[in-house]
Each structure stands twice: as structure tokens, then as C-alpha cells.
Amino acid sequence: MKLDEIVQALQLTALVPATVPSVEVSGGYASDLLSNAMGQAAPGQIWVTMQGHPNVAAVASLLNLAGVIIAGGASVAPETAQKAQANGVALFTTRLPAYEVCGRLYALGVGKP
Amino acid sequence: MAEIKALKLAFDVPGANFDRAGEASAKLKRTLQQVGVPAEVIRRVAIGSYEGEINLIIHAGGGQLQAEIYPDHTRVIVSDQGPGIPDVKEAMQEGYSTASEEARAMGFGAGMGLPNMYNCADAFEIQSKVGWGTIITMDFKHQDR
Ligand SMILES: Nc1ncnc2c1ncn2[C@@H]1O[C@H](COP(=O)(O)OP(=O)(O)O)[C@@H](O)[C@H]1O
Ligand SMILES: [Mg+2]
Numbered sequence: 461m462k463l464d465e466i467v468q469a470l471q472l473t474a475l476v477p478a479t480v481p482s483v484e485v486s487g488g489y490a491s492d493l494l495s496n497a498m499g500q501a502a503p504g505q506i507w508v509t510m511q512g513h514p515n516v517a518a519v520a521s522l523l524n525l526a527g528v529i530i531a532g533g534a535s536v537a538p539e540t541a542q543k544a545q546a547n548g549v550a551l552f553t554t555r556l557p558a559y560e561v562c563g564r565l566y567a568l569g570v571g572k573p
Numbered sequence: 574m575a576e577i578k579a580l581k582l583a584f585d586v587p588g589a590n591f592d593r594a595g596e597a598s599a600k601l602k603r604t605l606q607q608v609g610v611p612a613e614v615i616r617r618v619a620i621g622s623y624e625g626e627i628n629l630i631i632h633a634g635g636g637q638l639q640a641e642i643y644p645d646h647t648r649v650i651v652s653d654q655g656p657g658i659p660d661v662k663e664a665m666q667e668g669y670s671t672a673s674e675e676a677r678a679m680g681f682g683a684g685m686g687l688p689n690m691y692n693c694a695d696a697f698e699i700q701s702k703v704g705w706g707t708i709i710t711m712d713f714k715h716q717d718r
Pocket of ligand 2: 624686
């Protein structure tokens with residue numbers, strides 16, 4: 461599924477829009493532990509987390525993720541959006557709880573084998 | 574035998590500055606892309622160097638990240654003159670962490686950094702002594718796994 465279709469379907473708020481909105485999302489990963497995401501998330505995936513600090517943008521950029529969804533209405537530091545923008549990381553927020561975000565993504569077919 | 578020159582990079586990583594974590598790794602990644610190292614290898618270098626960078630910040634009060642890029646492999650050296658690790662074997666266990674509450678709240682301190690480094694590199698070496706500091710050396714062959 462394409463990133464812009466996901467944004468539309470989940471009504472995500474774009475803090476930093478995707479540089480290529482039609483990029484294909486290869487799957488998803490959910491974790492609030494940075495080293496866990498670092499070790500396990502694969503390129504092209506979308507990362508669902510409650511962490512809103514700038515290191516989320518650093519990790520997403522280093523791993524070439526398709527984007528990050530900060531779920532549950534968690535607060536996002538202004539530096540996070542700046543860092544995401546500077547590194548070309550698409551960054552979204554939603555009030556939906558992380559569980560629901562993942563559930564809906566999966567129902568849409570994202571990451572389904 | 575012809576002399577093989579390495580492209581060498583060195584970055585100072587300041588301690589206790591969470592917000593700038595990853596900047597050295599990002600620069601290293603960009604250089605590797607310019608040199609034409611395979612993407613899968615760059616990804617593993619990025620994992621290793623970022624975990625090293627984070628450890629410099631949260632455990633060592635800062636240090637140095639160095640890289641030597643050879644035609645067939647890249648070496649990453651993470652060094653500090655921080656407190657050192659009393660029991661390296663224990664520290665290498667997944668889940669072992671002495672990270673502060675502040676670091677844990679940010680999602681660091683899961684005790685997966687050293688195991689990630691070990692797993693992503695083709696060769697991994699750690700030297701550490703209490704009161705002396707820590708040096709981690711990781712080698713990455715320029716070959717997809
Ligand atoms: N550069 C370092 N200096 C001192 N101690 C370190 C260093 N790197 C790692 N350690 C010790 O090893 C432990 C495990 O490291 P790591 O696997 O990266 O997990 P984490 O950083 O999440 O605690 C740390 O909690 C710390 O006690
Ligand atoms: Mg660590």
C-alpha cells in the first residue's frame with residue numbers, strides 16, 4: 461500500500477509530509493524501544509511509536525523507513541519535526557492509540573504476508 | 574604490494590546531548606553512499622555506529638566515532654575515556670542495562686545496543702577497563718549478507 465493511501469485511510473496529521481507520497485510501504489513495525497526498532501525494523505516500513513523525541517527521526521532516517529506515526533496523541537518535540545524535515549523523514553501524528561493504528565494498518569494489508 | 578589507502582572520518586560525540594545523537598552516524602552513512610557501498614551494508618554500519626554513538630552519550634560522557642573506509646570493508650571504532658565496563662560478558666547480555674531513568678523514558682536502555690552491534694557487524698571487538706574507558710571495533714565487509 462502507498463504511504464498517501466495510509467495517511468488518507470487513518471486520517472493522519474502530517475507534521476512532515478512525505479517527499480514521495482506515493483512511496484510503497486513495505487510493512488510496519490511497532491516499538492517504543494529505540495534499539496529494538498533499530499535492530500528489527502526494515503527499510504520501507506512504517507514505524508508506530510509513542511516516542512516523540514528527535515532520536516525517532518534519527519533512527520527512521522538511518523534505517524530508510526517510509527515514515528513514522530507517533531500514536532496515542534503523544535507529544536512531539538519541535539526538534540523532532542525539524543530533524544525529520546532535515547533528514548527527509550515523513551512524520552505523522554494521530555490521537556488513535558498505537559494498538560488501533562497497528563490493527564488498522566494490518567487490516568489494510570500493510571505487512572500482511 | 575600496492576598500498577591500500579583508507580578514507581578516514583572522525584567525529585567527536587559530545588556527552589549527555591541526546592538531541593544530537595545520530596548526527597555522526599548520518600554523516601558516515603552519507604559518505605558510504607557517495608563511495609558506493611551496498612545499501613544493505615550501509616544499513617548495518619548505521620545500526621552499529623548509531624548504537625555506539627548512543628552509548629557514548631548515555632554511558633560514557635562522550636567520546637569519538639571513527640570510520641576507516643577501505644575498498645572491501647569499513648571499520649568503525651567507537652572509543653571513550655569514560656567509566657569503562659566492569660563485566661563485559663554481562664554487559665553483552667541482551668536486556669542488561671545500567672541506563673538512567675531519563676534515558677529509559679526515551680526508549681534507550683533496553684540493553685540491546687551491544688547485541689545489535691555484535692549482530693550487525695562481521696567482526697566485533699570490545700576492550701574496556703574500569704577507569705580507563707572503552708574501545709569497540711566493528712568491521713563490515715562490503716558484501717550483502
Ligand atoms: N561506552 C560505554 N561506557 C561504559 N559503559 C558502557 C558503554 N557501553 C555500554 N556500557 C554498559 O553496557 C550496558 C549495555 O549496553 P547496551 O547493550 O548498549 O544497552 P543500553 O545502552 O540499552 O544500556 C550499558 O547499560 C552500560 O552499563
Ligand atoms: Mg546502548
